[in-house]
Amino acid sequence: MLNWAIAGTSFISTTIADRIAASAGSQCMHVFGRNPARTAVFASRYGCAATTDFDMILNDPAVDIVYVGLPNDVHYAFCERALHHGKAVLCEKSLTTRWDDAQLLFAAAQRSGRLFMEGFAYFHHPLIASLQTVLREGRAGKLKYVQASYSADIVKFANPAGGGSIFNLGCYPVSLLQLVIQTVFGPEVFTRGEITGAGFNADGGPITEASLTIRYEQGLLASIHSSDTFGLRSDLSIHGEIGTIVFKTNPWLPEAGINRMELQHHDGRVEVIDVESELDGFGHQIRNAEDSFKANRAVPLSPARSIHDSLEIMQVLTSWHQACERGSKP
Known part of the structure; x- marks a missing residue:
């Protein structure tokens, strides 16, 4: 069972949470959001814990992978923290909005050795x-x-x-x-x-x-x-x-x-x-994350994009x- 935490409560996070819920190989444990009321509603819908403290997710050893569905201008900050804490990451596209942040995220993913996927579900x-x-x-x-x-x-x-x-x-x-x-x-x-x-x-x-x-x-x-x-x-x-x-x-x-x-x-x-x-595509993306994590891969199974592909x-x-x-x- 792949244990997920979701960062973000937007439409795309709902889409990912739906596919996690539909998979026999995954479950959502936490949702992080910056709006407490909206985060509580999201958590109630998917039967997971709500938090406005991202560190709580990072410090939970039961969390295997973090989906970062926050606005793309903060992707680097949240992905880097998750990778630093040993979590696998599924980062919504686009990777970042700045070339220097993209290079820093590439380096963080390389250092961590953890599974990193950019969210091009198709x-x-x-x-x-x-x-x-x-x-x-x-x-x-x-x-x-x-x-x-x-x-x-x-x-x-x-x-x-x-x-x-x-x-x-x-x-x-x-x-x-x-x-x-x-x-x-x-x-x-x-x-x-x-x-x-x-x-x-x-x-x-x-x-x-x-x-x-x-x-x-x-x-x-x-x-x-x-x-x-x-x-x-x-x-x-x-x-x-x-x-x-x-x-x-x-x-x-x-x-x-x-x-x-x-x-x-x-x-x-x-x-x-x-x-x-x-x-x-989203359902297959969750399945790929499950299979890649189970195989202890840092690079997702092809034809999903590697972090090198994402940087290009x-x-x-x-x-x-x-x-x-x-x-x-x-």
């Missing part, structure tokens, strides 16, 4: 393993272009210190681009692309709309867009010389049941690739943000 779903199979088999041909966009109307609810759309939503397509690059070209290519970016902000606040282009010497171009200002829409297409992989369901929120992508051949043939699963993602997000900051317009 990586754990078999949909992503199926994508890797298609890529490894070269069924789309030599890759030429990746196009990805993720948008949601969350600007009114977003943490103003959270880095804006790039860190809220742009991290999803950037992380998936990393997986594509690693699968096709190997582990040393992702951060070597030539980056250009542009964005808009409102009244001098966080960037709410951003675009990113990356040029790779291997002959691949990538175009990514994110927005905090409209809809709930995902678009992902991976173009090769033989055909294009198109996701017909949301690649970043894969569900229990059937998820679909198509390989649309340039000669007109279409391969429908349905991936059925009993769990959604932060490097690209930071470069994108800097490019937008130089040229962003209200």
Whole structure:
């Protein structure tokens, strides 16, 4: 049984707590929150202990793993403390909002030797393993272009210190681009692309709309867009010389049941690739944490991201943000 403590009482913490409760291999022991009333309600719902003292969680030897679902600008502080106390950590994305904090967190995870996972739940779903199979088999041909966009109307609810759309939503397509690059070209290519970016902000606040282009010497171009200002829409297409992989369901929120992508051949043939699963991405993430912890791993089971992968993602997000900051317009 994997004993969890949850830091944070937001919607995403509720999602994680639901999946912990649904798993026979996990249980939630504590919830930490900064609002006593809200924390008490959360604890009552999930049958765990409520606290506003994070040290109480850290000093409980029965706690195996801490889920940090707090705002991303405080991820480093809470994750570092948990790792220092010998706890495994599942840190919600984005890893941090600052490159220097990301480097410090990487070092803390390396020192601790404990399991560290960034909360890109979708990586754990078999949909992503199926994508890797298609890529490894070269069924789309030599890759030429990746196009990805993720948008949601969350600007009114977003943490103003959270880095804006790039860190809220742009991290999803950037992380998936990393997986594509690693699968096709190997582990040393992702951060070597030539980056250009542009964005808009409102009244001098966080960037709410951003675009990113990356040029790779291997002959691949990538175009990514994110927005905090409209809809709930995902678009992902991976173009090769033989055909294009198109996701017909949301690649970043894969569900229990059937998820679909198509390989649309340039000669007109279409391969429908349905991936059925009993769990959604969050459920698979909990299962991976259980299996990885049981195996005494510091790195989660693939294709989940390692802390090194997370640091690379932060490097690209930071470069994108800097490019937008130089040229962003209200």
